[in-house]
Amino acid sequence: MSYALASKKRKFHRVLESLSNNSNAPKPSPPKPIPKDPTVATPKSIDPTIKRVRLTPGSEPDDTIIRPSKSSLPSRSSTTSLRPNFVPWDRDRFLERLETFRRVDRWSPKPEAINEVQWAKRGWSCVDVMRVECVGGCGHSVVVKLPDDIEELEEYDSEKIEERKQVRTALVEEYVKLIVEGHGERCPWRRAGCDDSIHRLLLGKPENALKGLKERYTNLHSLAKKLPCIERIVLPQNMDMNELLKMIPPETFSTSDSESKIAGAEKETPQRTSGESEETPNEGTHKDINKSVLALALFGWDLCGDKRAGLASCNACFRRLGLWMYNPKEDGSSSIYPTLDVVVEHLDYCPWVNAKTQSGSEKQLSQRSPVGSALAGWEVLERVIRNVHRRKTWSADSEAGSAGNNDEISDLGEIDIEARKAKDREWWARLRRVRQALQVKGPKKSKGAA
Structure with a gap:
């Protein structure tokens, strides 16, 4: 046997022995669990050998190392489920951004150009x-701060007041530029923004306008006891509440209380005597209406949060009213405010009271109404109520007139049918006489020929 062949056999046997020794060697014991002591456990203090054991197939995973990876998963899913930010046509998203300016501890009133x-x-x-x-979006931020207006303070001289005005005007012009240029170079809000009509109330369709009025009235009806009386509520001079109340459809006030009262009135109706005056359904329904609730609902006020808080709010300018300030206190003292003005309490730019905001830009206003008579939101709602009432009145009158015309037409139809039958009989009689006159008698046949 050659020397090379013998050396190869020895190497082969050594390899077999090493494999058999590794298979018969005792397996390492599993690592002991790390005590969950807050004073011990930080990922940096864990022994490196434990990390190597974690990589072996038979080892158990360590909770302290896996926990950070688990917590990172929800953040990835939340970033992918975010709504798009640049939606300048979405009115709801615009109102969400506008609502962030509601808190008085964060934002104070600004001039119209930078409000x-x-x-x-x-x-x-x-x-x-x-x-x-x-x-x-781009994530840029701007601090909007103006100097205080000292025009009404007498301790300042006229030069300082004029200087303060100039500084304030210059800052307003600078902030007007920053509204656009404050965004990043690639931010889509830098190129375009919302249309001027984005804040307009959706009162064009009568069914939507009346539906919104019904929802606000139903929500505010739960605060009826906390509202001031109608005598303490200030309404515009050109608005007649009693006249408008008769025009509103009765189904607008179908709250649980009014429905129960109407049902009770219907049950009592058969017991009336013939001499008693009967009320129409609309009159019976309108007597149960809370005028204070209706006054607030007509001008865009709605229930805010829980009814126990006694708050009313506007969903267009996000102004809030504490109704307890307009009612006398429990100890008998007078209220904080003597009256509640449903128009003045809105913010100046609110479409419920601002005709320019409700109509959009000046160009759209001139195209919509050449005369230039812009209407605020409450005026649009009042016109919708009057138009719906006028259409119902016209339709009722036309139905009554058509019923009377149908009776007359039926009488005339019967007369026409009889006259036509008489003419037909006369015509057939003449036709028979003409036939008889024109009929030619043939020669009589002889008996021989027969």
Whole structure:
């Protein structure tokens, strides 16, 4: 046997021995669990050998190492499920941004050119004290702060007041530019914003306008006891509540209380005597209407949160009213405010009271009404109620007139049928006489021929 062949056999046997020794070797014991002591466990303090054991197939996973990876999963899924930010045509998203300016501890009133509506139209949201940010977009932020208006303070001289005015005007012009240029270079809000009509109330369709009125009335009806009486509510001079109340459809006030009263009135109706005056269904329904609730509902006020809080709010300007301030206190003292003005309590730019906001831009206003008579939201709702009532009145009159015309037509139809039958009989009689006159008698046959 050669030396090379013997050396190869020895190497082969050594390999077999090493394999058999590894298979018969005792397996390492599993690592002991790490005590979950808050004073011990940080990922950096774990022994490196435990990390190597974690990589072996038979080892158990360590909770302290896997926990960070589990917590990172929800954040990835939440980022993928975010709604798109640049939707300038979406009115609901615009109102969401506008609502962020509601808190008085974060935002104070600004001039019309840089008020909260202008910032919300360009995608900005109020995130901190006098700070707006493009949330979900470029992420840029702007601090909006103006010097105080000292025009009414006498201790300042006229030169300082004029200087303060100039500084304030210059800052307003600068902030007007920042509404657009404050966004990033690639931010879509820098190129375009919301249309001027984005804040307009959707009152064009009568069914939608009356549906919204019904919802607000139903919601506010739960606060009827907390509302001030109708005598303490200030309405516009050109609005007649009693006249408008008769025009509103009765189904608008179909709350649970009014329905029960109407049902009780219907049950009592057969017991009336013939001498008693009967009320129409509309009159019986309108007597149960709470005028204070209706006054607030007609001007866009709605229930805010839980009814126990006693708050009413506007869903267009997000102004809130504490109704307890307009009622006398429990100890008998007078209320904080003597009256509740349903128009003045709205913010200036609210479409319920601002005709320009409700109509859109000046160009759209001139195209819509050449005369230039813009209407606020409550005026549009009043016109819708009057138009619906007028159409119902016309339809009722036309139905009554058509019924009378049908009776006359039926009488005339019977007369026409009889006259036609008489003419037909006369015509057939003449036809028979003409036939008899024209009939030629043939020669008589002879008997021989027969």
